[in-house]
Amino acid sequence: MSDERQPEFSVEPERYEFDAGPVYHFDKTGGIGSPLALGRREFFKIMGGGIAVFLVLREGHGAQESGRRSFPIEENLPKNIGAWLHIGEYGVVTVFTGKVEIGQNIRTSLSQAVAEELHAPLEAIQLVMGDTQQTPFDMGTFGSRTTPTMNLQLRRVAAAARDTLVEIAAKAWKVDASKLVAADGRVSDPAAHRSVPYEVLAKGQTLAQAIVEGDPLTPATQWKIEGTSAPKVHGRDFVTGRHTFPADTILPGMLFGKVLRPAAFGATLTALDAAAAQAVPGVTVVHDGDFVGIAAPSELEATRAIAAIHAEWKTSPQISNRELFDYLKKNAEPGRERDEKGNVEAALASAAHRLEETYTVEYIARVPLEPRAAAALWKDGKLTVWTGTQRPFAVRDELAQAFGLASGSVRVIMPDMGSGYGGKHTGEAAVAAARLAKAAGKPVKLVWTREEEFTWAYFRPAGVIEIKSGIGTDGTLAAWEFHNYNSGAAAIGTPYEVANQRIEFHPVHSPLRQGSYRGLAATANHFARECHMDGLARAAQMDPLAFRLKNLKDERLKDVFKAAAQKFGWGQSPKSPGHGFGMGGGFEKGGYVATCAEVAVDRSSGEVRVVRVETAFDCGAVVNPNGLRNQIVGANIMGLGGALFEAIEFADGRITNPHLAQYRVPRFSDTPPIEVVLIDRKDQPSAGAGETPLVGLAPAVGNAIFDATGVRLRALPMVPNGLKA
Amino acid sequence: MRPLFYMPKVTELHINGRTYALQADADESLLSVLRDRLGLTGSKYGCGEGQCGACTVLIDGNPRRSCITKVGAVGAKSITTIEGLEKNGRLHPLQQAFLDAEALQCGYCTSGMILTAVALLDSQPNPSEDQIRHFMQGNICRCGTYPRIVEAIQRAAAASKKS
Numbered sequence: 055m056s057d058e059r060q061p062e063f064s065v066e067p068e069r070y071e072f073d074a075g076p077v078y079h080f081d082k083t084g085g086i087g088s089p090l091a092l093g094r095r096e097f098f099k100i101m102g103g104g105i106a107v108f109l110v111l112r113e114g115h116g117a118q119e120s121g122r123r124s125f126p127i128e129e130n131l132p133k134n135i136g137a138w139l140h141i142g143e144y145g146v147v148t149v150f151t152g153k154v155e156i157g158q159n160i161r162t163s164l165s166q167a168v169a170e171e172l173h174a175p176l177e178a179i180q181l182v183m184g185d186t187q188q189t190p191f192d193m194g195t196f197g198s199r200t201t202p203t204m205n206l207q208l209r210r211v212a213a214a215a216r217d218t219l220v221e222i223a224a225k226a227w228k229v230d231a232s233k234l235v236a237a238d239g240r241v242s243d244p245a246a247h248r249s250v251p252y253e254v255l256a257k258g259q260t261l262a263q264a265i266v267e268g269d270p271l272t273p274a275t276q277w278k279i280e281g282t283s284a285p286k287v288h289g290r291d292f293v294t295g296r297h298t299f300p301a302d303t304i305l306p307g308m309l310f311g312k313v314l315r316p317a318a319f320g321a322t323l324t325a326l327d328a329a330a331a332q333a334v335p336g337v338t339v340v341h342d343g344d345f346v347g348i349a350a351p352s353e354l355e356a357t358r359a360i361a362a363i364h365a366e367w368k369t370s371p372q373i374s375n376r377e378l379f380d381y382l383k384k385n386a387e388p389g390r391e392r393d394e395k396g397n398v399e400a401a402l403a404s405a406a407h408r409l410e411e412t413y414t415v416e417y418i419a420r421v422p423l424e425p426r427a428a429a430a431l432w433k434d435g436k437l438t439v440w441t442g443t444q445r446p447f448a449v450r451d452e453l454a455q456a457f458g459l460a461s462g463s464v465r466v467i468m469p470d471m472g473s474g475y476g477g478k479h480t481g482e483a484a485v486a487a488a489r490l491a492k493a494a495g496k497p498v499k500l501v502w503t504r505e506e507e508f509t510w511a512y513f514r515p516a517g518v519i520e521i522k523s524g525i526g527t528d529g530t531l532a533a534w535e536f537h538n539y540n541s542g543a544a545a546i547g548t549p550y551e552v553a554n555q556r557i558e559f560h561p562v563h564s565p566l567r568q569g570s571y572r573g574l575a576a577t578a579n580h581f582a583r584e585c586h587m588d589g590l591a592r593a594a595q596m597d598p599l600a601f602r603l604k605n606l607k608d609e610r611l612k613d614v615f616k617a618a619a620q621k622f623g624w625g626q627s628p629k630s631p632g633h634g635f636g637m638g639g640g641f642e643k644g645g646y647v648a649t650c651a652e653v654a655v656d657r658s659s660g661e662v663r664v665v666r667v668e669t670a671f672d673c674g675a676v677v678n679p680n681g682l683r684n685q686i687v688g689a690n691i692m693g694l695g696g697a698l699f700e701a702i703e704f705a706d707g708r709i710t711n712p713h714l715a716q717y718r719v720p721r722f723s724d725t726p727p728i729e730v731v732l733i734d735r736k737d738q739p740s741a742g743a744g745e746t747p748l749v750g751l752a753p754a755v756g757n758a759i760f761d762a763t764g765v766r767l768r769a770l771p772m773v774p775n776g777l778k779a
Numbered sequence: 780m781r782p783l784f785y786m787p788k789v790t791e792l793h794i795n796g797r798t799y800a801l802q803a804d805a806d807e808s809l810l811s812v813l814r815d816r817l818g819l820t821g822s823k824y825g826c827g828e829g830q831c832g833a834c835t836v837l838i839d840g841n842p843r844r845s846c847i848t849k850v851g852a853v854g855a856k857s858i859t860t861i862e863g864l865e866k867n868g869r870l871h872p873l874q875q876a877f878l879d880a881e882a883l884q885c886g887y888c889t890s891g892m893i894l895t896a897v898a899l900l901d902s903q904p905n906p907s908e909d910q911i912r913h914f915m916q917g918n919i920c921r922c923g924t925y926p927r928i929v930e931a932i933q934r935a936a937a938a939s940k941k942s
């Protein structure tokens with residue numbers, strides 16, 4: 055990345071749930087084997103003739119073949135593969151990537167990347183995604199990493215395949231390859247007025263090439279397919295109901311599974327009587343350690359059988375929402391220092407204005423509309439599971455571990471799923487379905503109920519954020535101290551210039567199971583920081599935009615603030631009574647965002663309405679503008695829920711609002727007009743965009759509420775019960 | 780022992796202009812019968828409580844939550860699911876409009892949205908934006924595609940006015 059301010063983002067903040075051990079252990083024997091590796095000949099037997107190109111990852115292959123664009127593979131396929139592509143004899147280009155489609159539209163944007171470099175029509179390209187037997191290993195689809203990594207890898211692979219096709223044509227025509235042109239799925243020889251389609255060139259070949267990362271690519275300024283609003287791949291399957299989501303998997307003879315849920319988190323089973331359920335024909339009851347589940351011929355029978363089980367649980371007292379923030383503060387580990395420079399105390403002491411605030415963030419749920427689902431099939435000691443997950447390879451390993459299998463004996467297939475938002479990183483549904491299928495001797499499908507999804511998934515971490523700051527008489531930031539307790543370290547650093555700063559993240563052993571949520575703690579940290587900045591601007595008697603620009607050096611961030619403000623009419627639009635304007639923004643995961651919002655507050659009814667939103671976003675060169683706008687608007691709408699009213703309520707190890715009638719998510723009526731300004735930086739690498747557009751919304755709304763009412767709201771959600779006078 | 784699983788059976792349903800023979804417990808939800816017994820998985824489970832609209836089907840033209848509709852209550856009424864909208868390879872105008880406006884992200888809410896919108900345009904061929912929002916209020920799109928869904932419904936309404 056060209057911008058040196060950009061920190062090297064680590065996967066660390068994504069890994070809350072990695073700490074959580076496997077939920078169940080079953081008949082543990084044996085170890086983890088190595089994944090199946092095919093030789094070249096075997097490979098073409100399965101794939102059919104054609105041309106294959108493999109991208110070999112650099113790690114562990116330091117000097118290998120460096121300097122060469124690609125090299126032929128004689129026998130064994132390389133191990134350390136990032137992605138690969140096969141051009142078959144019938145014109146189908148099949149691309150294999152471990153990334154998964156969860157609504158963020160990468161099936162389309164990655165297809166565009168391949169089409170762009172292969173010089174082939176988009177329709178010719180088929181992506182096989184997230185199938186542990188067919189696609190290369192991938193850590194998972196999270197952290198907005200697909201576009202900056204996989205997009206580049208696929209472009210490189212496609213470019214190498216195109217070169218190979220040109221070379222084949224050059225050899226056949228006995229002309230110099232440089233005289234030939236590859237376009238629209240054909241290689242042509244303009245001088246001789248001849249051309250040949252790729253599939254004809256691929257016919258009868260068994261050519262395998264490898265390529266290392268890092269070759270030059272078509273610059274964004276010359277893109278023909280990337281950079282355009284290619285329509286969603288398989289769009290028609292979604293509007294006709296034909297697409298099979300993980301929960302739609304049907305296997306012949308399949309049973310329906312259910313898990314008996316403990317009375318509370320951490321409860322232990324003290325007595326179990328499953329005789330009534332067991333006695334029913336077709337019902338299998340499994341009791342293995344702490345796991346109790348059943349498989350039955352229908353969903354209804356499964357539900358009834360579970361209800362017929364009598365179980366007693368030993369529970370222990372646990373904290374509730376009421377003590378949450380106290381608890382987080384009291385149980386925090388000492389701060390992990392992220393950043394310290396200058397002398398914060400001295401700068402605070404000499405500041406013209408000081409501001410000290412505490413912000414809080416409740417646990418919230420992701421509520422993916424498709425709950426977790428899995429269908430498991432055992433055959434000859436091998437296990438195949440279709441499941442909705444952002445980390446198919448991790449789920450494969452989880453299954454292998456739970457059943458004592460070699461990982462090569464487990465196949466996880468991830469059909470494009472009904473979203474995840476960071477909430478489907480673990481494999482509980484897959485493990486439970488597999489355990490039941492094993493006992494029943496038949497395939498089992500298990501779909502979590504909404505209540506299970508609300509209770510047994512993990513939550514976005516709650517947190518407490520404390521900020522102390524000081525500014526000079528001219529509004530220059532002088533001191534900045536920022537502590538985040540539990541909610542996370544993503545975007546914890548300030549993008550503003552401050553000579554004296556101390557920034558710390560304090561992990562806490564969370565009372566509820568917590569994990570990734572779209573944007574991670576960037577939402578909480580931006581909320582606190584950007585609301586605090588608004589307070590400072592007011593203390594300095596400066597316009598919030600001018601105050602931010604004064605304290606920023608980062609040009610890309612300044613540009614998004616200016617762009618959003620301009621389109622919003624910041625400082626220009628007249629304000630109706632009860633209305634307020636606010637802004638918030640920042641930088642995270644390669645994306646720059648600024649959001650302005652207008653709210654209307656009725657202090658007599660307490661109603662807070664977001665009237666309009668304007669978001670400017672810069673994620674480098676835009677790959678698919680229409681898809682990107684969809685993501686940005688969607689992120690803002692999702693952000694509205696957490697900003698205004700979403701909160702998980704809990705007490706004594708139970709979630710007390712585990713239903714959509716009790717846990718409010720944004721609906722049609724909550725949605726204001728949302729405008730998007732895309733800043734397309736053709737000179738910058740493309741960054742991911744599924745997460746960062748969310749983070750400006752909460753502070754923009756909070757600051758607008760302050761502007762309207764003079765009330766500073768320092769808790770997410772801000773107005774679960776409105777804002778009465 | 781209590782007869783846990785004895786219930787009257789449903790043996791016939793009229794779906795998308797076809798008659799299906801089946802054996803279902805009258806207490807089963809229409810949603811699980813459609814999905815699990817008849818393989819019509821276009822209708823989705825989102826909550827099982829009538830709160831999200833992912834399971835919406837039309838029963839005699841009215842939008843109904845199939846997750847809280849017992850199959851025994853359907854009788855001889857005619858059911859339309861998302862699978863029944865496309866006619867001879869031609870998309871229903873609302874399907875086409877959702878595609879054109881790209882009014883979906885993960886697409887899990889899409890069938891319920893489209894069927895609810897079909898019922899809306901059947902009763903109000905020319906709804907205002909407010910009427911659309913009001914009618915669609917019970918359908919959740921967690922990906923936040925609401926503005927485009929409104930736009931798709933407006934497009935479909937405009938398209939059928941022209942034709």
Ligand code: FES
Nearest residue numbers: 825826829832846
């Ligand atoms: S699944 Fe029927 S309304 Fe949600």
Ligand code: FES
Nearest residue numbers: 884886888920922
């Ligand atoms: S598109 Fe994902 S829920 Fe609507």
